Amino acid sequence: MALTAFRKLRTKFDWPLFGAILAIVAIGLVNLYSATRVAPKGLYQNQLVWFSVGGVLFMVTAASDYRLFERLAYAIYGVGIVLLIAVLIGGKTVKGSSRWLGFGPFGIQPSELAKIAVIMGLAKLFAGDPMDLALRPWRYLLSALALMGVPMLLIMKQPDLGTALILYLIATTIIMVVSLQLHVKLITLGGELLVGTVFFLFKLHGYQKKRLLTFIDPSLDPSGAGWHARQAIFAVGSGRWTGKGWLHGTQNQLQFLPEHWTDFPFAVFAEEWGFVGCAILIGCYLFLILWALNLAAEARDRFAETLCVGCAALLFWHVFFNIGMVAGILPVVGVTLPLISYGGSSLLTVMVCLGLIMNVSIRRYSY
Amino acid sequence: MTKSRLTPRAKGTHAPPRRFAWAQVSVAACFLVLIGRLYQLQVMSGEYYMRKSADNFVKELELPATRGQIRDSKGRVLVDNRPAYNVYITPRFFNTDGLTKLKKYLELSDDQATALEVKIASKRGLDRFRQMLAFEDITRDQMALLESEKNDLPGVAVQAVAHRNYPHGQLAAHVLGYMNQITPEELADRRQRADTLNYHLGDYVGRAGLERQWESFLRGKDGIERIVVDAKGQRKDSAELETLLGGPQRSEPQPGNDLVTSIDLDLQEATEAALAKHKAGAAAVVEVDTGRVLALASWPEPDPNVLTGRLTRAEAAALNDDPLRPMMDKALRENYFPGSTFKIVPTIAALEDHLVDPDAIITCYGGLRFGKRMFHCAETHGKLDLHFALAESCDVYYYELGQTLGLDRMARVARDLGYGEPTGIGLNAESPGLVPSMDFYKRMPGGFQKGFLLNTAIGQGDVKATVLQVAMAYAAIANGGKLWVPQIVERVQSPDGTTLQEFPPRLRRQIAASADTLQKVRSALHDTVNHPKGSAWAARVPGLDVSGKTGTAQVGKNHKEGAEGDENNSHSWFASFAPSQKPEIAVVVLVEHGGFGAKASAPTAMEIYEAYFHKPHYELPKKKRPAHQDEEQTAATDEATTQTAAAAAPSGEWH
Numbered sequence A: 001m002a003l004t005a006f007r008k009l010r011t012k013f014d015w016p017l018f019g020a021i022l023a024i025v026a027i028g029l030v031n032l033y034s035a036t037r038v039a040p041k042g043l044y045q046n047q048l049v050w051f052s053v054g055g056v057l058f059m060v061t062a063a064s065d066y067r068l069f070e071r072l073a074y075a076i077y078g079v080g081i082v083l084l085i086a087v088l089i090g091g092k093t094v095k096g097s098s099r100w101l102g103f104g105p106f107g108i109q110p111s112e113l114a115k116i117a118v119i120m121g122l123a124k125l126f127a128g129d130p131m132d133l134a135l136r137p138w139r140y141l142l143s144a145l146a147l148m149g150v151p152m153l154l155i156m157k158q159p160d161l162g163t164a165l166i167l168y169l170i171a172t173t174i175i176m177v178v179s180l181q182l183h184v185k186l187i188t189l190g191g192e193l194l195v196g197t198v199f200f201l202f203k204l205h206g207y208q209k210k211r212l213l214t215f216i217d218p219s220l221d222p223s224g225a226g227w228h229a230r231q232a233i234f235a236v237g238s239g240r241w242t243g244k245g246w247l248h249g250t251q252n253q254l255q256f257l258p259e260h261w262t263d264f265p266f267a268v269f270a271e272e273w274g275f276v277g278c279a280i281l282i283g284c285y286l287f288l289i290l291w292a293l294n295l296a297a298e299a300r301d302r303f304a305e306t307l308c309v310g311c312a313a314l315l316f317w318h319v320f321f322n323i324g325m326v327a328g329i330l331p332v333v334g335v336t337l338p339l340i341s342y343g344g345s346s347l348l349t350v351m352v353c354l355g356l357i358m359n360v361s362i363r364r365y366s367y
Numbered sequence B: 001m002t003k004s005r006l007t008p009r010a011k012g013t014h015a016p017p018r019r020f021a022w023a024q025v026s027v028a029a030c031f032l033v034l035i036g037r038l039y040q041l042q043v044m045s046g047e048y049y050m051r052k053s054a055d056n057f058v059k060e061l062e063l064p065a066t067r068g069q070i071r072d073s074k075g076r077v078l079v080d081n082r083p084a085y086n087v088y089i090t091p092r093f094f095n096t097d098g099l100t101k102l103k104k105y106l107e108l109s110d111d112q113a114t115a116l117e118v119k120i121a122s123k124r125g126l127d128r129f130r131q132m133l134a135f136e137d138i139t140r141d142q143m144a145l146l147e148s149e150k151n152d153l154p155g156v157a158v159q160a161v162a163h164r165n166y167p168h169g170q171l172a173a174h175v176l177g178y179m180n181q182i183t184p185e186e187l188a189d190r191r192q193r194a195d196t197l198n199y200h201l202g203d204y205v206g207r208a209g210l211e212r213q214w215e216s217f218l219r220g221k222d223g224i225e226r227i228v229v230d231a232k233g234q235r236k237d238s239a240e241l242e243t244l245l246g247g248p249q250r251s252e253p254q255p256g257n258d259l260v261t262s263i264d265l266d267l268q269e270a271t272e273a274a275l276a277k278h279k280a281g282a283a284a285v286v287e288v289d290t291g292r293v294l295a296l297a298s299w300p301e302p303d304p305n306v307l308t309g310r311l312t313r314a315e316a317a318a319l320n321d322d323p324l325r326p327m328m329d330k331a332l333r334e335n336y337f338p339g340s341t342f343k344i345v346p347t348i349a350a351l352e353d354h355l356v357d358p359d360a361i362i363t364c365y366g367g368l369r370f371g372k373r374m375f376h377c378a379e380t381h382g383k384l385d386l387h388f389a390l391a392e393s394c395d396v397y398y399y400e401l402g403q404t405l406g407l408d409r410m411a412r413v414a415r416d417l418g419y420g421e422p423t424g425i426g427l428n429a430e431s432p433g434l435v436p437s438m439d440f441y442k443r444m445p446g447g448f449q450k451g452f453l454l455n456t457a458i459g460q461g462d463v464k465a466t467v468l469q470v471a472m473a474y475a476a477i478a479n480g481g482k483l484w485v486p487q488i489v490e491r492v493q494s495p496d497g498t499t500l501q502e503f504p505p506r507l508r509r510q511i512a513a514s515a516d517t518l519q520k521v522r523s524a525l526h527d528t529v530n531h532p533k534g535s536a537w538a539a540r541v542p543g544l545d546v547s548g549k550t551g552t553a554q555v556g557k558n559h560k561e562g563a564e565g566d567e568n569n570s571h572s573w574f575a576s577f578a579p580s581q582k583p584e585i586a587v588v589v590l591v592e593h594g595g596f597g598a599k600a601s602a603p604t605a606m607e608i609y610e611a612y613f614h615k616p617h618y619e620l621p622k623k624k625r626p627a628h629q630d631e632e633q634t635a636a637t638d639e640a641t642t643q644t645a646a647a648a649a650p651s652g653e654w655h
Helices: A002-011 A015-035 A042-062 A066-090 A110-126 A130-135 A136-158 A163-178 A182-202 A205-214 A223-235 A265-298 A302-324 A346-362 B020-043 B046-058 B098-106 B108-122 B125-129 B141-147 B186-190 B208-212 B241-246 B266-273 B313-321 B339-352 B386-392 B395-405 B405-416 B440-445 B449-457 B467-478 B515-530 B597-614 B629-648
Strands: A092-094 A097-103 A107-108 B058-063 B077-089 B132-138 B156-165 B179-181 B204-206 B223-228 B257-262 B281-288 B293-299 B362-364 B369-370 B373-376 B382-384 B482-485 B489-493 B499-502 B506-510 B547-553 B571-578 B587-590
Touching: A015 A265, A015 A346, A042 A346, A042 B449, A066 A097, A066 A110, A066 A136, A066 A346, A107 A110, A107 A346, A110 A136, A110 A163, A110 A346, A110 B156, A130 A136, A136 A182, A163 A182, A163 A302, A163 B020, A223 A265, A223 A302, A223 B020, A223 B046, A265 A302, A265 A346, A265 B020, A265 B125, A302 B020, B020 B046, B020 B405, B046 B058, B077 B141, B077 B395, B098 B108, B098 B141, B108 B132, B108 B449, B125 B362, B125 B629, B132 B141, B132 B156, B141 B156, B241 B405, B257 B339, B266 B281, B266 B293, B266 B587, B266 B597, B281 B467, B281 B597, B339 B395, B339 B405, B339 B467, B339 B515, B339 B547, B339 B571, B339 B597, B362 B395, B369 B449, B373 B395, B373 B449, B382 B506, B386 B515, B395 B405, B395 B449, B405 B440, B405 B449, B467 B482, B467 B515, B467 B571, B467 B587, B515 B547, B515 B571, B547 B597, B571 B597, B587 B597
Parallel strands: none
Antiparallel strands: A092 A097, A097 A107, B058 B223, B077 B132, B077 B156, B179 B204, B257 B489, B281 B293, B281 B587, B362 B382, B369 B373, B482 B506, B489 B499, B547 B571, B571 B587
């Protein structure tokens, strides 16, 4: 059984997908080397370990038949929720948020894995009888919102606004792309906007609100949250056409960029490689996401289709939010750049996602 | 595995649904926005952000220039610089424990500690990593203490800097001036005017006296060193990074130039020692042949060492509220009634315009009834002519003379002698004084009244003069009518001693008075001190040949004197020069509320002359004096006149 799966993996291997992944991984490793030169010692080595683990995870995810995941979808979702509750009870508190569950020297963030859990859960939900889906769309929709809402609330409790936002965006993207009637989609979107506004006005922490407001008007806080954003823009802009050269980014090397190996590695990349480098990197991401959406369209069944859409949405929103934040067109929220940012949980999540896309790709024609 | 739940989509039966295409278009559109934004930042505004990032890591270190020294005429140092220790704090690394320790070691008051706390708390972002100046000029002991406790004081650094030093304490405080930090407003103002002196926040700037007036000569030019720093402000020494700097990395500071003044340290010390016997006053010593100021003093005076640096609010308040006004330069800025020292003006006017017969006798009965008012004289002088009227300082004679002369005639002579306009010394915004004329009174609400003539003739009423003005006028009388511009800076020299600029004596004008007139005035001034009837006879010192004029400027109700310093007491003047035959210096002393001129001011002036002529360590200036043949001649006539006058006087009256 396992042997067949790996043979299939070899014969039907999606080389363009893999090529794009490899390109981004290479860029990520080269860039992280520069970004972590001034970081605490050992970060780069840690990340190499995570990459090995991630590589294995990618192979395993890609090789296993996704129907196994379909059967286990709600169980996986359940494990995700349990971990989120566990982190609230016994998580490590870093900078005022409890996001981490410790396993020996490496900690993981359950909120990252929750993204996979929600994608699985939603894929399973929308894989039901299409007649039923068409007849009772609101029932499915409410279930979908519940599947999204529970982990979202748990994550906001940590609090981790960035991840909750990404979770919301992924779920909404899935709802927008699955085969539901147009008016159902529009009403959902409108309702979400309303809830979002109320939430911003009444439930957001002061500092979170301030961060968003500072984005709208940076002069509100020239040296606090706004300062980080401005330094990132200086870094990006000063890269000009071809960049200052690898290891020669002054904003990076002289530590003018805040947390540049987790949230701002793109600023390091943009500074050292310039517009040309950025265009190539964004091109790679674009190819990857469009390819994943193609695979969704060609997928053999509805579960695979939704799974692919969800994984593509995860990649897209991470890339769009991270680069948008660095380039100053989106507020500063802690969202990582897939395969480029430092961090184990984020990397493993992305690797699983890519594994799932590969999985669907391999199994799209034959059964 | 419930296969019924799976809904396989038959491959190739229909085209993929539109919704995926829409999703792809949306993704592409969003990424296009990102690319567009990056194009805008990196390509369109790339140069701008390049400069911005360069501003981040290039830090310009100021290399402060050494300020020039101020020296006396013999090259002795009046103002220099000394090493001082400043305390700097980096807020990011500082803690409350450190604050408690600093408070103890530096003996701070609660207010100071709170102020520091507030200052530290106000720093945000990158500023928290930058050193800020916390305390200036701590003592050596405090510095040693802080250095030894260094490890327990994170974020605290002590640095040696040059601090302005006035080695003679308060000596010549008003001449030398003082310094303090430039304010942010002044800085903005100077930047706007594209000031070349290039000040930075925290720089000291001259606030008074020579320090202020000669700021641009003394200051020098700060050097700059460009270094690479990281976000914490820490210097990065690496060849790779230094290539980022481009351009020259260091320009050396150019030290300021030294001033050599005409002040004589010994004479200044003697002048202030003499003046310090009184509560408040001023004195000026001027070289009559050049107009150079040898000593200039205002008493009491603040210590510029205290003013330059850590002046507490209490100290500042004490200086400003002191009734003796130590912050006021009484030699240049304060106007006084010149009192009887002004009588030279009507005297010259009378002689020049031949309006009175100098030998005509007027009898003083101790006062003059004018209209409904009684104008008093200091005493009942009896019969006297012009010569003795001046020597004995008889007011009644001058009341009559004033009426004869009229206001404008006196004003003309007064202005000619330099009264009523600034002397041009260019220090401390000197007061112009005031000479009333008919025009002046026409503009006044009450208009002109005849009584003003009487008051003006004796230097009261509306006549105002500064001590230096009187000194310049008496120097002109002494030197044969040359009114000099008083000079205090003889030359500017570079730190290595090369003369850069010299300032030769500057003549303001030759006054319009004949040699004969001046001779008559000098002769009367000689008798003021040297004739038993003269008003300063009591103050004469054997061995000193002084000519002068007393003055008792009435400022309160006392016609007779009370205790010195009583605010109703008159101000005491003595304006003089010596030696009488070949005058070298003019000395003018004013003692506030000192009473009669002969009692308070004249002895003070005599002490100054003694210092000038007799102090063993005082070297007489060996300057080649211009030959005054006419003076020799007039000196001879002088004696003759004196004798004649004495002979002409009714016998028994004088001796």
